[in-house]
Structures are given as C-alpha cells and as structure tokens.
Amino acid sequence: MAKPVREVARLVLLDANNAALLMRYDDGLADRISYWVTPGGALERGESHRAAALRELMEETGLAAEIGAELWERHFDLELPQGAVHQHERFFLARVDTVAPRVFNSSPEPIREHRWWSLSALKATRDVIYPEDFTSALATVLNGAPHGAA
Secondary structure, three states: OOOOEEEEEEEEEEOOOOOEEEEEEOOOOOOOOOEEEOOEEEOOOOOOHHHHHHHHHHHHHOOOOOEEEEEEEEEEEEEEOOEEEEEEEEEEEEEOOOOOOOOOOOOOOOEEEEEEEOHHHHHHOOOOEOOOOHHHHHHHHHOOOOOOOO
C-alpha cells in the first residue's frame, strides 16, 4: 500500500546580513538527537504552499515576510508518530529587513531554540541540519543561482 503524501511548505528565511533562521527540535525520543530545520510545516486542508509558508512563519517565529521565489523541492519517506508518510517539501525564499530579529514560537511544536546562522557558521557546525545539503543549497542561493541549477 502506498504511503500517504504529506505536503509541506518551508522557508529559507534570511535576515539583512544573509543569515538563515533555523529552529532546533528535540522531540524527546531517546533514539533521536536534536536537529535543525527551516521554518515550515504541513499544509492544512485547501491551503496553498505559499499560504502555509506564511502561516507557519507566523506560528513558529512571530515574524511576517513576503514569500519570494520557490527555491527547490524534495521528496522522501518519513516515519511520524502517526505513521509513515511520503513527504513532499517545497522551499521558498523570504527576507526580513533587520539583522537577527527576535523570534518566538506560538505553535505546539517542540521547538527548543531559534538561531540565525551565517554561512560560515553552518559550514563549521557539527550539528544535524535538515535537509542534509542545506549549507550548500544556501551557498547557491546566496550566490544568486537556484539550487540544482547547472
């Protein structure tokens, strides 16, 4: 039987210094370590990816930003507490005009920390970041080419 598809919108949110906002999750499961991801989440019924990105941004950070270009997408299988899904994520660019604005989580998600990461800090970290190629993808975005472009 095919796994249900979980549609997800994610944001590559950059501040005025081109630092990217990531959120650290620690779901408390003994066999999983904490990890960093971009803001975003599953679409609600009838919601577009862009609308979901805006909603998730407000819920997970308290920030509002204009949603820009779609940067890339990815597909993978994921085991959730509710069962296995095939996740389809679409990533969009968004920017804020200030440097490292203060953020807060008003969602029920187990977000433990928000951090604005410079590209050099991302390259130096040993922390787990998803997607695994986020650092190289961000470098491509900052250099002006869409991720995956030849």
